[in-house]
Amino acid sequence: MELSAYFQSIIEQDRCPVIICNLQHEIIYMNPAAVSKYARRGGRKLVGKSLLDCHNAVSGGQIKKVVAWFEESPEHNIIYTFHNKKENRDVYMVALRDESGALIGYYEKHEYRKAEQSERYDFYGTESL
Numbered sequence: 755m756e757l758s759a760y761f762q763s764i765i766e767q768d769r770c771p772v773i774i775c776n777l778q779h780e781i782i783y784m785n786p787a788a789v790s791k792y793a794r795r796g797g798r799k800l801v802g803k804s805l806l807d808c809h810n811a812v813s814g815g816q817i818k819k820v821v822a823w824f825e826e827s828p829e830h831n832i833i834y835t836f837h838n839k840k841e842n843r844d845v846y847m848v849a850l851r852d853e854s855g856a857l858i859g860y861y862e863k864h865e866y867r868k869a870e871q872s873e874r875y876d877f878y879g880t881e882s883l
Contacts, residue, residue: 770843770864774850777821777859779805805862820847821860828855832863842867 765772771788775781781800789797795808806814816835824830828851836845843866850859 770866771862772864773805773862775805775859775861777857779817779821781805782859817847821857824849824857824860 765783765785768785769787771791772783772785773781773788774783781803784792784798784801792800792808796803800808806817809817820833820835823833824847831849831851833847834844835847837843838845843864846863846865848861848863849857850861852858
């Protein structure tokens with residue numbers, strides 16, 4: 755069974771921004787949440803650009819260090835990078851690997867700490883089970 759459509763749908767539906775980069779730090783994918791979050795910086799036009807151009811020199815250096823750490827071991831796969839107090843979210847870098855375990859890229863993962871505001875099983879904002 756081909757799973758790529760399922761994986762793409764998972765990422766497309768995620769409400770948190772997902773930005774995928776290759777090992778040259780080029781942004782190769784942004785999910786809709788990332789496009790919206792970074793609309794002021796160009797949104798979808800950032801695809802094909804260097805992620806390093808979106809960060810200052812210190813942050814760019816940290817990104818390079820993380821990628822080097824990912825390359826050291828197939829067990830080095832996720833690292834916490836930042837907490838945004840204003841939005842109450844944590845940001846991580848996550849290694850992307852092929853079937854052999856070789857590093858092929860990385861992505862930026864956001865996790866919000868806010869409690870969900872929707873009612874449980876609220877299908878259209880008016881009904882609950």
